[in-house]
Amino acid sequence: MSKIWIIIQREYITRVKRKSFIITTLLAPLGFFALISGSVLISTYSQGRTDVAIIDESGFFKNIPIPDADDQTVYFHRVDDKYEQLAAELPKEKKEEKKKYSAIIYIPVNFNINTPNNPVIAYRYVERPGMIKKQFINQRMNEAIDKLRMKMLNINDEVQQQMQNKTQIDFSSLDNQSEKKGYTEAAGIAGIVMGFAIYISLFFYGTMIMKGVMEEKTSRIVEVLTSSVKPFQLLMGKIIGVGAVGLTQFILWIILMFGVNIIAGIIFGVALNSHQPAIGYMQSNGMDAEDIQLVMKNLSSLPFTQIIIFFPLYFVGGFLLYGSLFAAVGAAMGEDGDQQSLMVPITVPIIISIFIAINVINNPDSALGFWGSIIPFTSPVVMSALLPFRPERWQIALSLFLLVGGFILTTYIAAKIYRMGILMYGKKITLKEIGRWIFART
Amino acid sequence: MISIERTTAILNFYFRSMYLLTLQHIVKQYGTYRASDDVSFEIPKGKIFGLLGPNGAGKTTLIRMITRILYPDAGSILFNGEQLTDKHTENIGYMPEERGLYKKMKVGEHLIYLGRLKGLSQTQAKENVNHWLKKFEIESWMNKNIEELSKGMSQKVQFIATVLHNPELLILDEPFSGLDPINSKLIEEEIHAMSKQGKTIIFSTHRMEQVEEICDEIVLVNKGKKILDGGVKELKQRFKENKFRISFAGEINNGLLNNLNVVEQNKGEVTVKFDEEHKGNSLLKLFVEHGMEVSSFNELLPSINEIFIRQVEAN
Numbered sequence: 201m202s203k204i205w206i207i208i209q210r211e212y213i214t215r216v217k218r219k220s221f222i223i224t225t226l227l228a229p230l231g232f233f234a235l236i237s238g239s240v241l242i243s244t245y246s247q248g249r250t251d252v253a254i255i256d257e258s259g260f261f262k263n264i265p266i267p268d269a270d271d272q273t274v275y276f277h278r279v280d281d282k283y284e285q286l287a288a289e290l291p292k293e294k295k296e297e298k299k300k301y302s303a304i305i306y307i308p309v310n311f312n313i314n315t316p317n318n319p320v321i322a323y324r325y326v327e328r329p330g331m332i333k334k335q336f337i338n339q340r341m342n343e344a345i346d347k348l349r350m351k352m353l354n355i356n357d358e359v360q361q362q363m364q365n366k367t368q369i370d371f372s373s374l375d376n377q378s379e380k381k382g383y384t385e386a387a388g389i390a391g392i393v394m395g396f397a398i399y400i401s402l403f404f405y406g407t408m409i410m411k412g413v414m415e416e417k418t419s420r421i422v423e424v425l426t427s428s429v430k431p432f433q434l435l436m437g438k439i440i441g442v443g444a445v446g447l448t449q450f451i452l453w454i455i456l457m458f459g460v461n462i463i464a465g466i467i468f469g470v471a472l473n474s475h476q477p478a479i480g481y482m483q484s485n486g487m488d489a490e491d492i493q494l495v496m497k498n499l500s501s502l503p504f505t506q507i508i509i510f511f512p513l514y515f516v517g518g519f520l521l522y523g524s525l526f527a528a529v530g531a532a533m534g535e536d537g538d539q540q541s542l543m544v545p546i547t548v549p550i551i552i553s554i555f556i557a558i559n560v561i562n563n564p565d566s567a568l569g570f571w572g573s574i575i576p577f578t579s580p581v582v583m584s585a586l587l588p589f590r591p592e593r594w595q596i597a598l599s600l601f602l603l604v605g606g607f608i609l610t611t612y613i614a615a616k617i618y619r620m621g622i623l624m625y626g627k628k629i630t631l632k633e634i635g636r637w638i639f640a641r642t
Numbered sequence: 643m644i645s646i647e648r649t650t651a652i653l654n655f656y657f658r659s660m661y662l663l664t665l666q667h668i669v670k671q672y673g674t675y676r677a678s679d680d681v682s683f684e685i686p687k688g689k690i691f692g693l694l695g696p697n698g699a700g701k702t703t704l705i706r707m708i709t710r711i712l713y714p715d716a717g718s719i720l721f722n723g724e725q726l727t728d729k730h731t732e733n734i735g736y737m738p739e740e741r742g743l744y745k746k747m748k749v750g751e752h753l754i755y756l757g758r759l760k761g762l763s764q765t766q767a768k769e770n771v772n773h774w775l776k777k778f779e780i781e782s783w784m785n786k787n788i789e790e791l792s793k794g795m796s797q798k799v800q801f802i803a804t805v806l807h808n809p810e811l812l813i814l815d816e817p818f819s820g821l822d823p824i825n826s827k828l829i830e831e832e833i834h835a836m837s838k839q840g841k842t843i844i845f846s847t848h849r850m851e852q853v854e855e856i857c858d859e860i861v862l863v864n865k866g867k868k869i870l871d872g873g874v875k876e877l878k879q880r881f882k883e884n885k886f887r888i889s890f891a892g893e894i895n896n897g898l899l900n901n902l903n904v905v906e907q908n909k910g911e912v913t914v915k916f917d918e919e920h921k922g923n924s925l926l927k928l929f930v931e932h933g934m935e936v937s938s939f940n941e942l943l944p945s946i947n948e949i950f951i952r953q954v955e956a957n
Contacts, residue, residue, distance in 0.1 A: 206758050214746060419742035424803065427709035427736040428759040430728065623711065625740070636673075 203429045204437045211412065211441025216448060225449050229456045250333060252323075253279045253286060253301040258311035264344050264351070269336055276340075277301065290326055302326050305341070313352065316345055386498035387588035388561035394511055395557035395585035398518055402550055402580070405446040405519065406526035412438055413530030413622070422622045431619045435611075439523040446519070502588050510596060511584055517603040518580025522546060524607075524614035531621030532629045542631065553578035557585035564589040574599050576606025613638050661720075662687045662811055662842040663708065668717035670703055677703040678714070679866040685844060685859075690837050692857035692874075693846040694946075696954060700866040701846045702739070705813055708844070709736045721811075732761040735809035739816040739846075741800050743788045749799055750775075750784040753806060760807035767806070774802040778828075794822050801829055805836065812836060813844045818852065830856065850947035860946070862953060869953045878943040881952070884921055885942040887913045891935040898932040913942065 215221055254276055256262065268275045279286065283306050290301060303325040310319055321341060323329075329337065350360050416422040416434075425434055525546045533539050556572035560582055563569060572582035573591065579599045583591070620637045621629065663685040670678040677700045685691045695701050706712040708719060710731050719726040721733070743752055750771060757767030775781045778798055788796065797820070804812065814833070818826050833856065837843055845857060853860060854874060861871035872880065889911045899912075906913040916925045922941055929936050944952075 203759060206755070210755050214744070218746070415744075419745065420738070420740040421742045421744060423711070423738040423740065424736065424742075424756065424800075425759065426711045427734065427738075428731060428756070623706075 204433045204440070207429070207434060207437025208441040208444065211438050212444050212448075215408075215442070215445045221445070221449070225452050226456070229453055229460060233460065248327075249273060249275065250303060250327070250329065251275050251277060251301045252303045252305055252337070253277050253281070254305045254307070255279060255281065255283050255286065256307045257283075257309040258307050260311060260313065260348055261307065261344055264347050266340055266344050274333060274336060274340075276305075287324065303329070305337075313345070313348060383498045383501065384564075384589075387502060387564075390499065390502050390507075390588040391561045391585035392557065394507070394587065395554060395581045398515055398581050398584050399550065399554045399557075401446055401450075401515070402518055402522050403547075405442055406522050406546070408445070409438055409442045409523050410526040410530035410533075412442065413527050413618070414533055417531060417533075417622050426622070431622065432615045435524060435527055435615055435618050438527060439520060443516070443519050443523065503590050506590070507587050510587055510600075513600060514580045514584050514603070517576075517600070517607060521576060521580070521603065521607045521610050522550065524611040528614035528617035528621065528634075531618040532624075532634055533621075539628065542629075542634075545631075549577040550581070553581035556582050560585050561589075570595070574602060576603045579603055660684070660686060662722060663726075663844075664720040664723075665704070665708075666718050666720070668704070668707065668714045668719065670700075670707060670712065670714050676866045678707070680717070681863065681866070681868045682717075683861045683868060683871045685842060687842055688837065688840045689858040690833065690843045690845055690856055692853045692860035693844055693863070694848065694850070694853060694860055694950060695863040696848055699848075699863045701863060702815060703866075704863070705736070705738075705815055705844070705846060709734055709813065732807065733810045734813060735760075735804040735807065735811070736813045737800060737804040737815065737817060739819060741797075743796060743799065743803075745787075745789040747788055748784070749786050749788060749791070752788060753799065753803055756803045757806045760809075762807050770806050770808070771802070774806060778802070793820065794825050797821055797825055798828075801832070805832075809841070811842045811844065813846070815846045816848075817845070818847075818849070850945065850950055853946050862950060864954050864957055867957070869957055870949075874946065877946070877949060881944050881949045882941070883915065883944065884917050885913060885915055886922065886925055887911065887938075887940045887942055888925075888929060888936055889938040890929070891937060895932045895934060898928065898934065901928065 250273060252274060254261070254266065256278065266276045279301075283304065286301070286304060290304070303323060306322040306324065308319045308321075311321070312318070323337060347360070355363075416425065422434075429437075529542045529546060532542055553572065556568060556578055560566065560569035560572065564586060569582065569586060572578045573586050573595065576599075580603070583596070583599055616638050617634055621634075661684040665684070666682050668678050668681045669676070679700075681700075681704065693701050693704065703712065707714050708726070710726070710728055721730045724730075747755070753771045753774075754764065754767040757770060758764065762770065771784075772781070775784060780795075780798065783791075783795070783799070788799070791799065801817075804814070812833075817829055817833075821829065833843055833845070845853075847853065857874055859871070859873050860877070862869045870877070885905060891910070894907075894912060902912070903915040903917075904912060905915055914925070922939075926936065926939055
């Protein structure tokens with residue numbers, strides 16, 4: 201045990217002292233913020249302003265409002281010019297000097313409300329509109345046509361308002377009356393964030409373990425090490441050491457994020473909103489401001505005690521389970537590390553688990569979710585995504601029990617592969633051979 | 643009648659006093675390939691012991707079993723008369739043929755780390771590192787990064803790592819491979835010095851000329867099997883072919899020449915094979931009786947290399 205401790209210390213200290221560790225720890229939060237603000241900036245400024253001239257020869261739309269876009273990307277102007285005249289005025293190429301309008305909506309004189317597609321309303325542009333703009337313009341014109349129809353049917357504004365009132369059904373489970381509106385969305389966001397956190401760290405720190413093992417193998421120090429300590433001690437020391445590095449990095453990131461938030465608040469007078477990515481996500485999924493408010497409010501009613509207790513357990517459990525497997529692959533890899541195929545048996549279940557997790561937040565009570573949260577190879581990611589949905593206690597207990605069992609099993613198998621692999625030089629090792637090692641006596 | 647316990651006790655005492663290591667019927671198999679096939683030998687305390695064999699003979703496998711990196715499939719290994727266990731690894735220093743160090747560590751912290759893995763305390767490890775760096779006059783390397791070291795420099799560091807914890811048994815696998823002559827000499831001197839202190843040294847090599855200079859006893863393995871073992875001097879006696887080389891003045895007497903089994907003849911020198919009683923004396927007497935003026939007379943003993951090649955070929 202004391203030797204494992206010595207190994208943990210070395211693995212931890214040499215990594216934490218490295219420049220690359222300091223740089224990634226400092227830069228990741230900055231990169232994260234850059235990503236968010238970048239995406240916000242891009243979505244705001246990438247779409248330039250489009251001024252659309254509406255030539256209504258039919259005269260139907262004279263008193264029908266066609267509002268401009270809220271995000272200041274599209275403006276409508278009613279003009280009395282003739283189409284040919286205006287079209288001649290518009291620049292033919294983008295590069296040319298900006299004219300007043302960059303597109304024309306042309307409603308022909310024989311426009312028929314009953315067959316609005318024949319003759320068609322034409323949109324003629326200089327600069328090709330993006331998908332979002334196209335969609336927006338289509339939607340505005342359809343609304344205008346709807347209003348025109350109502351008007352022709354003599355339906356007044358009040359009735360129109362009433363007709364457009366949508367229904368929101370109040371979803372909540374029978375036994376849990378306290379679950380508020382918007383809770384499922386809040387839980388889904390929290391779940392996917394936690395699932396992804398485990399998913400990414402499994403790959404990131406798993407690769408770190410694998411590289412460490414490969415370094416020991418290629419530098420041949422492993423033979424000296426194994427004459428002093430058992431391969432199992434070496435394996436555990438490395439996994440726990442790298443795990444501690446990961447934990448340190450996570451804690452530092454949390455502290456840094458808070459720090460950046462506070463400093464930004466002091467300097468710029470605005471706190472960077474840590475919910476920004478979530479809001480962005482929801483907006484892109486077509487939720488309106490009111491819904492978002494509701495979800496934000498519900499984040500505070502998540503089962504935090506359960507999350508604080510069990511999320512770290514799944515984090516650690518998943519890390520131990522996969523860490524030993526990554527180490528085994530590192531030991532079996534050739535010195536040039538060119539046998540990527542050996543990675544497949546580890547990467548596939550991790551990728552499957554994130555797919556299950558994405559599915560689970562939409563169907564928290566599905567059979568897929570249940571089994572995904574029970575089977576040790578997927579449970580760290582899937583159960584983390586499920587935690588905000590308050591899974592049954594026995595489900596968590598069974599899942600954790602199996603996770604511990606799975607961890608013991610993979611470590612046992614990995615230790616066997618590791619033992620054989622680290623001392624095997626100059627030979628390509630196949631999966632078949634690894635299979636033989638697992639069942640061989642040592 | 644002596645009871646079994648008593649016999650065991652006596653045998654244990656015997657092993658304890660004479661042999662540091664005893665290998666009994668060691669078998670190690672990789673798939674269908676036997677890397678060690680019923681190998682038994684003893685390594686006496688305080689001696690420099692040569693483990694010889696061509697490449698792929700199974701030397702490294704034997705060493706790995708002694709260092710507890712591998713376990714034998716059958717047979718047992720005794721260390722000081724006790725069954726070899728993991729606790730004994732702290733009494734063994736092993737310098738493998740393929741050796742390396744962590745590139746991103748400093749010389750000092752690396753040596754301390756390896757020392758601690760061999761059971762030294764932090765302070766003890768530090769003390770020993772200082773002692774050895776001073777001894778090799780390389781104290782200034784303490785804070786150097788391993789990746790800055792030249793090949794020769796890192797070999798010195800590796801040697802220190804092997805002896806740092808003052809082990810009773812030192813195992814050096816091809817210690818001179820890739821070493822420059824200066825470092826070779828330094829390491830050779832250290833080997834002799836450690837031997838004088840009563841350490842037991844296993845010296846594994848396929849280069850025979852070094853064996854005669856350095857080793858007291860050897861074991862020869864080939865294709866996983868032990869071929870022979872014994873003291874270097876004793877083996878030379880055992881495998882000698884009664885060849886003698888005589889130098890003399892003038893021409894050789896033809897009557898004498900007809901009586902001899904000549905292997906090689908040059909001007910003023912003849913090599914003969916002579917199998918009679920009192921070999922050397924009788925042969926010399928024969929020369930003297932024929933009125934020859936003998937200027938030198940040598941018995942030709944086979945080199946370990948010759949014995950090695952002959953034995954490997956015979957097998």
